[in-house]
Amino acid sequence: MTTVRVEVPGQGYDVHVGPGVRHDLGRSVATTTRARRVLVVSQAPVADHWLDDVRDALVAADLVVDVALVEDGEPAKDPAVLARLWDTCARAGLERRDAVVALGGGVVGDLGGFVAATFNRGIDVVQVPTTVLAMVDASVGGKTGIDLVAGKNLVGAIHQPAVVVSDTEVLATLPRRVLREGFGEVVKHALIADPDLLDDLEATAATVVGDAAGHASLVARNVAIKAGFVAADSHEHGIRAHLNLGHTYAHALEALTGYATWWHGEAVAVGTLVALALGEELGLHGPDLRARTATLLGALGLPVAAPVLERDAVLAVMARDKKADGGIRYVVLDAPGSPRVVSPTPEQVGRAIDRVESPDAHEPRGAADLAAEPSAPTAVADTAAPTDLHGRVAAPTARPDRPGATP
Amino acid sequence: MTTVRVEVPGQGYDVHVGPGVRHDLGRSVATTTRARRVLVVSQAPVADHWLDDVRDALVAADLVVDVALVEDGEPAKDPAVLARLWDTCARAGLERRDAVVALGGGVVGDLGGFVAATFNRGIDVVQVPTTVLAMVDASVGGKTGIDLVAGKNLVGAIHQPAVVVSDTEVLATLPRRVLREGFGEVVKHALIADPDLLDDLEATAATVVGDAAGHASLVARNVAIKAGFVAADSHEHGIRAHLNLGHTYAHALEALTGYATWWHGEAVAVGTLVALALGEELGLHGPDLRARTATLLGALGLPVAAPVLERDAVLAVMARDKKADGGIRYVVLDAPGSPRVVSPTPEQVGRAIDRVESPDAHEPRGAADLAAEPSAPTAVADTAAPTDLHGRVAAPTARPDRPGATP
Numbered sequence: 001m002t003t004v005r006v007e008v009p010g011q012g013y014d015v016h017v018g019p020g021v022r023h024d025l026g027r028s029v030a031t032t033t034r035a036r037r038v039l040v041v042s043q044a045p046v047a048d049h050w051l052d053d054v055r056d057a058l059v060a061a062d063l064v065v066d067v068a069l070v071e072d073g074e075p076a077k078d079p080a081v082l083a084r085l086w087d088t089c090a091r092a093g094l095e096r097r098d099a100v101v102a103l104g105g106g107v108v109g110d111l112g113g114f115v116a117a118t119f120n121r122g123i124d125v126v127q128v129p130t131t132v133l134a135m136v137d138a139s140v141g142g143k144t145g146i147d148l149v150a151g152k153n154l155v156g157a158i159h160q161p162a163v164v165v166s167d168t169e170v171l172a173t174l175p176r177r178v179l180r181e182g183f184g185e186v187v188k189h190a191l192i193a194d195p196d197l198l199d200d201l202e203a204t205a206a207t208v209v210g211d212a213a214g215h216a217s218l219v220a221r222n223v224a225i226k227a228g229f230v231a232a233d234s235h236e237h238g239i240r241a242h243l244n245l246g247h248t249y250a251h252a253l254e255a256l257t258g259y260a261t262w263w264h265g266e267a268v269a270v271g272t273l274v275a276l277a278l279g280e281e282l283g284l285h286g287p288d289l290r291a292r293t294a295t296l297l298g299a300l301g302l303p304v305a306a307p308v309l310e311r312d313a314v315l316a317v318m319a320r321d322k323k324a325d326g327g328i329r330y331v332v333l334d335a336p337g338s339p340r341v342v343s344p345t346p347e348q349v350g351r352a353i354d355r356v357e358s359p360d361a362h363e364p365r366g367a368a369d370l371a372a373e374p375s376a377p378t379a380v381a382d383t384a385a386p387t388d389l390h391g392r393v394a395a396p397t398a399r400p401d402r403p404g405a406t407p
Numbered sequence: 408m409t410t411v412r413v414e415v416p417g418q419g420y421d422v423h424v425g426p427g428v429r430h431d432l433g434r435s436v437a438t439t440t441r442a443r444r445v446l447v448v449s450q451a452p453v454a455d456h457w458l459d460d461v462r463d464a465l466v467a468a469d470l471v472v473d474v475a476l477v478e479d480g481e482p483a484k485d486p487a488v489l490a491r492l493w494d495t496c497a498r499a500g501l502e503r504r505d506a507v508v509a510l511g512g513g514v515v516g517d518l519g520g521f522v523a524a525t526f527n528r529g530i531d532v533v534q535v536p537t538t539v540l541a542m543v544d545a546s547v548g549g550k551t552g553i554d555l556v557a558g559k560n561l562v563g564a565i566h567q568p569a570v571v572v573s574d575t576e577v578l579a580t581l582p583r584r585v586l587r588e589g590f591g592e593v594v595k596h597a598l599i600a601d602p603d604l605l606d607d608l609e610a611t612a613a614t615v616v617g618d619a620a621g622h623a624s625l626v627a628r629n630v631a632i633k634a635g636f637v638a639a640d641s642h643e644h645g646i647r648a649h650l651n652l653g654h655t656y657a658h659a660l661e662a663l664t665g666y667a668t669w670w671h672g673e674a675v676a677v678g679t680l681v682a683l684a685l686g687e688e689l690g691l692h693g694p695d696l697r698a699r700t701a702t703l704l705g706a707l708g709l710p711v712a713a714p715v716l717e718r719d720a721v722l723a724v725m726a727r728d729k730k731a732d733g734g735i736r737y738v739v740l741d742a743p744g745s746p747r748v749v750s751p752t753p754e755q756v757g758r759a760i761d762r763v764e765s766p767d768a769h770e771p772r773g774a775a776d777l778a779a780e781p782s783a784p785t786a787v788a789d790t791a792a793p794t795d796l797h798g799r800v801a802a803p804t805a806r807p808d809r810p811g812a813t814p
Contacts, residue, residue: 079490086486090557095727118525121552121563145528150497156528157564320502 002220007231015164022167026061035099041112066092099124106138113144117159132182136222184265205299242339246272252317269302278352305361409627414638422571429574433468442506448519449510473499506531512538513545520551524566539589543629591672612706649746653679659724676709685759712768
């Protein structure tokens with residue numbers, strides 16, 4: 001087990017990463033909270049696999065355990081579901097000292113975290129992420145929230161967890177597309193903060209996604225990168241914005257394709273290429289960096305070309321992004337490990353998009369390709385699940401053929 | 408105009424108190440936020456009187472103004488109303504830099520503050536309180552929230568306002584019972600922090616409630632007291648608990664009488680007497696302090712005896728108070744200006760209640776008494792409005808005979 005400390009002023013916490021750490025969850029909760037009762041929030045596909053282990057670990061630590069399973073996928077991040085969970089907290093008798101345990105991917109982490117942020121004006125949350133995306137990104141940093149009809153993640157709070165327990169064994173049950181999607185954020189981390197990781201990913205690109213034995217160290221390394229940004233800027237006023245590399249375009253792509261065809265990590269992959277194209281456009285670096293990154297993303301099985309979208313619509317979504325605050329702000333690189341924020345003109349952004357768009361890029365990796373890969377239990381259709389703005393896969397209904405995919 | 412500064416680390420803000428300060432609201436918003444748009448949240452009885460002035464002031468500062476009127480009274484502090492307000496924020500196009508203006512009493516302040524605390528993970532809120540209770544207590548300190556079926560204020564956040572604008576002219580339209588209720592918190596402030604204020608209240612008890620010319624200085628003095636506690640302890644981990652003098656019993660009284668007969672400030676008045684009786688019980692002071700306080704409360708027109716309630720039920724509510732964290736914690740005094748927190752036995756609390764209970768105390772001040780007072784526009788029935796745990800009057804439906812009472 002590796003433990004990464006997230007140094008948030010007054011609210012620091014540990015992230016435990018490794019195979020089997022779920023069995024120590026009870027001890028983790030007992031040593032970081034004063035909880036006597038916990039409410040486990042989860043979704044059926046994850047709970048089917050892991051709830052028994054999680055409950056056993058909590059009960060072994062003398063905690064009284066209640067469980068709330070919410071609907072599958074992104075629809076769970078809804079005000080009505082939130083209100084039911086608040087009532088569940090009250091009925092379960094949670095007091096100010098007690099805690100919520102969020103067992104799942106980004107949807108559950110966001111929802112469970114927001115319930116905890118607001119019940120009794122804030123109780124502890126323990127994040128137990130079950131996807132690569134949630135482990136390397138969503139579970140660290142305290143972002144929580146729900147969606148409105150008007151947009152994803154429009155309501156929320158910053159609420160740091162008491163502890164994060166990332167059991168890399170659970171990744172073994174993920175379909176390959178879900179697993180691979182997380183590498184969009186991994187490549188992003190390498191580009192903004194860790195050139196050595198970029199080298200390592202390039203050296204292992206053919207095997208790293210499916211290399212279960214390597215997941216623990218890879219996740220820990222990425223958690224450390226994320227933790228560094230969060231520690232420097234827990235409320236996203238400054239350099240934490242660098243974590244948004246690739247996200248300005250990704251958010252527009254996801255929104256304009258209805259959060260269905262493109263999953264978040266896939267959209268971040270092409271969004272990162274757009275950001276690198278913008279860096280070229282601004283004269284910050286040559287085209288080699290984008291070419292190198294496209295080769296890596298392609299080898300990881302991630303998309304490397306953006307679909308052709310109505311340009312004004314793309315620019316309009318970018319301008320109203322809640323992080324944009326008026327004009328378009330964009331994270332670009334001077335070089336790997338050296339990000340900066342710029343305010344490009346719409347024309348500059350347009351020319352960058354031109355370099356990445358391709359009429360052949362309507363959909364990320366097709367079903368046939370995915371079905372051929374060994375770790376995918378069954379074929380995964382391209383038209384499957386919607387994905388939110390922060391990278392959590394979501395399926396509208398339970399799909400028994402995709403165990404673990406919903407988180 | 409008097410300005411009291413609330414020194415919260417990193418989030419300090421001004422409270423402007425005085426007659427007519429609503430006309431400067433636009434400037435207050437413009438100098439403390441980066442808002443270009445604001446959503447005014449209010450309720451009909453308050454909006455009828457003050458919305459035009461408030462809107463004019465905001466528009467004069469070049470702000471784009473939208474208005475959301477929510478249902479009257481405590482029922483507005485509901486998850487469904489909250490969800491509608493979130494949607495309204497999105498439809499109004501509020502961005503991260505924009506703000507909510509909460510125009511009303513404690514209900515609107517709590518609800519509007521919580522909307523602001525959570526929309527876009529937190530935008531500014533400007534509190535414009537319209538009752539004595541809200542001015543001296545609820546609008547300062549950042550407590551926001553809504554109710555659940557299981558209890559009042561079970562969901563919320565600490566979200567400090569950008570600025571508070573307390574126009575004491577608006578108090579002139581309040582029914583006398585609403586006005587007087589706020590003096591329950593004023594007497595509490597005097598007891599925990601300002602013995603001179605206690606003397607002054609005793610010297611002016613016959614006239615102070617209706618003395619409109621004196622309201623500004625009285626409110627400012629009380630805001631300064633509250634601000635001192637908030638500055639010392641913005642998240643209620645320590646001495647801010649002293650502000651709960653009288654509230655442990657008050658919460659039980661309100662809950663067990665259905666939040667109808669007893670309004671919050673009235674319950675705090677008798678709760679304060681119970682706390683003083685507990686101080687006697689514990690040998691901290693003699694009976695004179697309680698006798699003196701009862702005389703003052705009675706002269707202000709507030710109740711001085713508690714109704715006879717089922718004792719086990721009272722103790723059970725006290726024990727599950729979300730601030731209690733297990734056993735019963737109680738704020739008592741060593742002397743005026745010297746509060747402390749104790750953990751009495753149920754027997755000690757019971758003997759203290761015995762000293763304040765009276766079979767003649769079923770209801771606070773009757774309707775006939777109220778109708779006879781000059782500033783009450785019409786008679787106010789005893790069975791009127793429910794009141795929440797933090798002292799905000801609430802009427803289930805609009806009552807044209809009680810203008811301004813709903814806040």
